[in-house]
Amino acid sequence: MEDKTQIQEAIKIQGEVVRKLKVEKASKEQIDEEVAKLLELKARLGGDDGKHQFVLKTAKGTRDYSPKQMAIREKVFNIIINCFKRHGAETIDTPVFELKETLTGKYGEDSKLIYDLKDQGGELLSLRYDLTVPFARYLAMHKITNIKRYHIAKVYRRDNPAMTRGRYREFYQCDFDIAGQYDAMIPDAECLKIVHEILSELDLGDFYIKVNDRRILDGMFAVCGVPDDKFRTICSTVDKLDKVPWEDVKKEMVNEKGLSEEAADQIGAYVSMQGGTDLAERLLQDHKLSQSKQACAGLSDIKLLFSYLQLFQVTDKVVFDLSLARGLDYYTGVIYEAVLTQAGVAPVTSEAQNGPMAEESVSVGSVAGGGRYDGLVGMFDPKGRKVPCVGVSIGIERIFSIMEQKAVASAQKVRTTEVQVMVASAQKNLLEERLKLVTELWNAGIKAEVMHKKNPKLLSQLQHCEESGIPLVAILGEQELKDGVVKLRVVATREEVDISRADLIGEIRRRT
């Protein structure tokens, strides 16, 4: 039993904390967190009075999906899954948690964001941080050397809310990957074709896809005089170029990362370059870059990639961009990122409306990203056997929020059910007849509803149809029963017509 006065004291102190934060104009998240603690204390106090007061909230950084959000989510998933299936992908599923050590050493500094489970005896477990590491574990464990699979599931990151402007801690990832030893750039090109198809079908406005290659970046760093051990950290700095101007990136390289100004300037010249297969051609002739075998391999592959993209008819949207770096460590070859160009569709400064991107390096409007990671599966194989992989992750949470905004903007009603007809009655004491009729409809596969009241008012039945977007009402009354008909009402036009019972199902099918 807790001491009531102790809790009351704690409430007083916590109240002070909240007031102080408000005076100091602390971040909304910080204040919310302390307010939540205050409410919890108050709830505990309530518990002493016999009825426990719950803090009615979801865990920080998570949310419920309402039926309206689910309807949009389902629509987006259908488009994406259809595309994956059109390309012959299978799907798999893995548990939401993995052995802790499966995730260890895969995410670098971000490992601190992993959710661990409490040690309740038995194995040490962590919630999955992405779908790529579980996929690599899956391949190694089941000794699968080639597969084309998609996986749509939630992942978990204890992200710092102050940094993340509305990122969720629980969010969907939507991954497509091709594992297997294939000829260069063919699977890579298919991944880009898929991004192109999905973004076109989702109709999110204009977009383009940046491509680069980790080997080109590494070669560029080498010829610009970046020490080997600084490749990854300089790469992270380059990755910021889509958010901050070159001058700031250069400052970070020189002042924070200790790079010489000359090396930084050389990198600066390269990372400003954008083009197509012609740029790859030109860089292959570049007297400095061509000294790097790695860079040349990357550049040749970019050329090959573009030749396949031409056949796939997607070069109109693809740009070879030397500033693209991407955050994750495990990429070994081609990398890419799709960006929406229509300003204003996804205001990243607005909190809580934007989901997190599927991967670390999120630029404004970035909605898909991925690349080649040939070493990850080998980290799980006892003999280190490698399985080459290339994949793409669709930034589904951002897409959800864009679609939700579009739905609000269009003022078009989002239907959350697919009900075709409501079985209603105009008079009292017709519950039995309503239940009989709705049974006929259900048994015929018609999506139908009936009010769970004995004597609902006709008006409230019609109102329900208006609200839910149900297009038809089948109205029963004494007269209709006598005549063996049903009055079929079109909700939109209020037009009514008597249909014989025998023709009703056909008529509903015809009209919906």
Added chain:
Amino acid sequence: MEDKTQIQEAIKIQGEVVRKLKVEKASKEQIDEEVAKLLELKARLGGDDGKHQFVLKTAKGTRDYSPKQMAIREKVFNIIINCFKRHGAETIDTPVFELKETLTGKYGEDSKLIYDLKDQGGELLSLRYDLTVPFARYLAMHKITNIKRYHIAKVYRRDNPAMTRGRYREFYQCDFDIAGQYDAMIPDAECLKIVHEILSELDLGDFYIKVNDRRILDGMFAVCGVPDDKFRTICSTVDKLDKVPWEDVKKEMVNEKGLSEEAADQIGAYVSMQGGTDLAERLLQDHKLSQSKQACAGLSDIKLLFSYLQLFQVTDKVVFDLSLARGLDYYTGVIYEAVLTQAGVAPVTSEAQNGPMAEESVSVGSVAGGGRYDGLVGMFDPKGRKVPCVGVSIGIERIFSIMEQKAVASAQKVRTTEVQVMVASAQKNLLEERLKLVTELWNAGIKAEVMHKKNPKLLSQLQHCEESGIPLVAILGEQELKDGVVKLRVVATREEVDISRADLIGEIRRRT
């Protein structure tokens, strides 16, 4: 850094533990657990040699879903979701974890099976244990007083493997609930109609649905002289009647729970009763039971329920069974459970093949269960406002395993992709032509594949079709290109026919 000799010592000790368990013929699960610990130790030793050895496994009690399992899972979900939608249900989603206190006090003794997250600073969180409590939290939090919703998601239970014969710790629940103040038994009857539709469509063999009412049970306990404070525990004992004979249940009541033999015998007489609306009628006249107001209310509602079930045309499968008790505490009215009668479809003694049931009280062949819980939402509302609810949970994991067994037994190939046509070449150097053609097909919405090799052998392309169940192959060769045709091959019959390029898409659509 770990001391190598220390680990070697630990390995020796752990090796002894494993050997001892094997000698003692301990349970497989116990041995597996200790072997896992041994492997982990060995892996740590390996780590010192420069390459860390992972224990390649999923967490205890969890599993990966292969593409084949996913294909079956998708088929089952489609049938179930279609039924929910036919009845006008919306869907929602909630986070995988909740505030720990949201789950506190909802599951009685089973609370020890809840997975807690590690306290990494911030809120105390637990993985959801079912979908019902999060649903009640959702309703209270968003102040929703009526909704018809389904929710399909995974839940988590640290179940004792020794007790559970193959139950998973991560498994799907598939819930349909109707919340709202409606006229008696109408939503309850719709839940049963839904169970009937789903089990019929899934074609799992014959089944029946037992119904009872908590108020009848409580009234029965009262008139049989069970003390008030023993209602719940005697109810749990009754719940075992579908697994053990009455004699054993009686023994537990008398010897363990301290009930008088006379009271037990009176209960025994009631719980052997099964029937329909006639039994409810008869019990309303029963001189003893009719003394309980509660029992009478329950019996009248059973009669009303049967009258609605008659209109829904499902009484053929529904049995009023006084022995049905169900495990969960929160039921307040009608309860029901669907049971498969075809013996052998789901051997519960076989480990690892059977998933857990959605709810506690699992009888042999039980595949769905639910009931009315009018008090749960009120536990979350600050003012204790109640929202009456009734729902059903489909035992989807058991259904998966039956479907998987049926798939194996039928020897029919389960397709894991929907690819309609493979674009192949008979000669070398036709990669470009293949990519061009597959692009045409994709852009036309045809599900198509192409091998990611420059010069794959025709045989291996055809083999892939056989293995994946792809029905058609579009074969390109020099001659076909010259003639402006494609050779369309039917994989099953090996029949081949030349189709002009212009007609190809139409022809594929016609044939698939």
